[in-house]
Amino acid sequence: MSVDIDITGLPAERIVFSPSPLAELGNALHALAAPGHHPGLHGWTAATAAGLKPDLADRLYEAHFLWSPGFSDILMAFAAVPDRQGQPGATLAEELDILDQLDDERFVASALEFSCSATYNSGGPSPLIDPPGRERALQTAAARGPRQEDFTRRLLTDPPAIRAWIRRLLEDCEQAFFADTWQRLRVQLAADARHKADLLRHKGLAEALAAISPALSLTGEGRISADKLTDGLATALDPAVGAGITFVPTTMGWPHLLVLHAAGWRPVVHYPVDEPDLPRPPSVQIVRQRLEALAHPRRMELARFLARGAYSTVELVEVVGMSAPEVSRHLSTMKKAGLVTTRRRGRYVLHQLDLTVAARLGSDFLAGILR
Known part of the structure; x- marks a missing residue:
């Protein structure tokens, strides 16, 4: 499974690398709403949440479907404005001005995209003018709670008023906590964007993509x-x-790793800057292969022994009660998944569970499904 972006014949100068203060604010709000997704930010989320005034915390809860569990495209509004040529604003105020350039239909459709994911690629009508889409948006919001349902109803009834309300909310977030956070992060993000642009210029797009994320090719x-x-x-x-x-x-x-691929929008890849102390997760395919390998009860039984030490095929046949061909087939599956290592000792080949890979499987699974 993948999200693909057609770039056939696209000149290099049309590829932009740039930080976005509004998108980073959206990530900050997502981290506050779903701190379990961001273990490296626990200190920041705990301190920031504790310092929020009750009124601001209540308003963030009302609109939290804009950044959790999904990530609304309105937080990257520059991608829908042709005059921007894919460039985010330099400041949050500039990006909020760009957001104001979206017409009501596009704004509402993007704000409520959690209710119309089936038409995300094809670009269906906005819930503002489509009665079935409106009903679907209200039903989906109702499942998230009465406050979200009420907020969605007000957005569909009076878009200009709610748009002004959202802008004030984001401005209040900047004043309350984000200005200091952005001041701390913007230099690092700008430096990373310059580095990736240099890679593109000097080594080509394939090298730049490899440096951005192992999930891109x-x-x-x-x-x-x-x-x-x-x-x-x-x-x-x-x-x-x-x-x-x-x-x-x-x-x-x-x-x-977010990919804005809505119809009628310029594609955006919103990528995490590498944390040096955190290993890069494997591909979704490899994680799935490892989970499937361990899901078989006989391979789980083999893993129990292989986690304790190195065993030859002959030894495993004796302790697990399977035939030698059975054991060999299961070991082959586990080895292909990267779960088992082998080494030769004399005329015997010894097999052992790779404890580092097994220990990381839970975090790799989470990284894959959250990516």
Whole structure:
């Protein structure tokens, strides 16, 4: 499964690397709403949440579906404004001005995209003008609580008033905590964007993608492919919004790799800046292969022994009561998944569970599904 972006013939100058203060604020709000996704930010989320005034905390809860569990495209509004050529604003105020340029239909559709994911790629009508879409948005919001349902109803009834309300909310967040956070992060993010742009210039797109994330690759069909637990297809060649693609670095968004691939929007890859102390997670395919390998009860039994020490096939046959061909087949499956290591001792080949890989499987699984 993957989200692919068609870049056939796209010139390098149409590929933009730039931080976005509004997108980073969205990540900060997501971290506050879902701190379990961001173990490296526990100190920041705990201190920030404790310092929020009750009124601001209540308002954040009302609108929290804009950044949790999903991430609304309105937080990267520059991708829908042709005049921006894929460039985010330099300040939060500038990005909020860009957000104000979206018409009500596009704003509402993007704000409520959690209720219309089935039409995300194809670009269905806005819930503002589509009665079935409106009803679906209200039903989905109701499942998240009465305050979210009421907020959604007000957004559908009076978009200008709620848009002004959201802008004030984001401005209040900047004043309360984000200005200091952005001041601390913006230099690092700008430096990372410059570094990736230099890689693109001097070593090509494939090298730049490899440095951005192991989940990104350049295919032979002229596409950028993002290893995700979903399927999607976008184009960076839409003349209506301007050909190009934007890469936005984030510190607070780790481990999420977000790909904006909505119809009628310029594609955006919102990538986490590497944390030097954290290992890069394997691909979704490898994680799935390892989980499937361990799901078989006989392989689970083998893992019990292999976790304790190194065993030859002959020894495993004796302790688990399987035939030698059975044991060999199961060991082959586990080895292909990277779960078992082998070494030769004389005429025997010894097998052992890779404890480091097994210990990381839970965190790799979470990184894969959260990416």
